[in-house]
Amino acid sequence: MAQVSMTVNGKPVTGEVEGRTLLVDFLRNGLGLTGTHVGCDTSQCGACVVHVDGRAVKSCTMLALEAEGAEVKTIEGMANPDGSLSVIQQAFQDHHGLQCGFCTPGMVMSAAALLAENPKPTEAEIRHYLDGNLCRCTGYHNIVKAILAASGQDVSIAAE
Known part of the structure; x- marks a missing residue:
C-alpha cells in the first residue's frame, strides 16, 4: 500500500x-x-x-x-459555487444532450476541456473532439447542440 x-x-x-x-x-x-x-x-x-x-x-x-x-x-466539481449547474451542464439539460445519462459526466468533462481550448468550436471540431466518448443512446446530435449552446453559438447551425 x-x-x-x-x-x-x-x-x-x-x-x-x-x-x-x-x-x-x-x-x-x-x-x-x-x-x-x-x-x-x-x-x-x-x-x-x-x-x-x-x-x-x-x-x-x-x-x-x-x-x-x-x-x-x-x-x-463542475457545478457553480452556489450549487447551480455550470453553463455546460445547463446546456446539456436545456438541449436534451442526454438520455440514460451514463456517458454524460464524461461528455460534460470533455466538453469543458474542448471549450477551454477552443471557445467557439465548429460542429465538426466538436464531433472530432468527442471521438473518444461513446454514447449509445442519443446519436450525438443534441450533445453537439448543447456544446454549441454552451459556447454561446446558434444551435441551429448543427446539422440535423
Missing part, C-alpha cells in the same frame, strides 16, 4: 492505495465520487473522463499514484 495525495475538486485529499489502483477507482471507491463512471475498462468509452491539471484524462488509464500532487476535477 502507498499513500497518495492530490487536490480533488478544490479540496486536498489523501488516501491509501495499492500500486495498481486506477484513478477512477480511487475517485469512486476511495473518495465516494461516483459521478465518474466506469464504462468499458479499456479506454474506449470516455465515461471516466476527469481533468488532471487542467487536461481531460480517461481516469481508467491512469494510476492513482500518477496523480500524486495533481489538481483533479470530476463532474462533482
Whole structure:
C-alpha cells in the first residue's frame, strides 16, 4: 500500500492505495465520487473522463499514484459555487444532450476541456473532439447542440 495525495475538486485529499489502483477507482471507491463512471475498462468509452491539471484524462488509464500532487476535477466539481449547474451542464439539460445519462459526466468533462481550448468550436471540431466518448443512446446530435449552446453559438447551425 502507498499513500497518495492530490487536490480533488478544490479540496486536498489523501488516501491509501495499492500500486495498481486506477484513478477512477480511487475517485469512486476511495473518495465516494461516483459521478465518474466506469464504462468499458479499456479506454474506449470516455465515461471516466476527469481533468488532471487542467487536461481531460480517461481516469481508467491512469494510476492513482500518477496523480500524486495533481489538481483533479470530476463532474462533482463542475457545478457553480452556489450549487447551480455550470453553463455546460445547463446546456446539456436545456438541449436534451442526454438520455440514460451514463456517458454524460464524461461528455460534460470533455466538453469543458474542448471549450477551454477552443471557445467557439465548429460542429465538426466538436464531433472530432468527442471521438473518444461513446454514447449509445442519443446519436450525438443534441450533445453537439448543447456544446454549441454552451459556447454561446446558434444551435441551429448543427446539422440535423
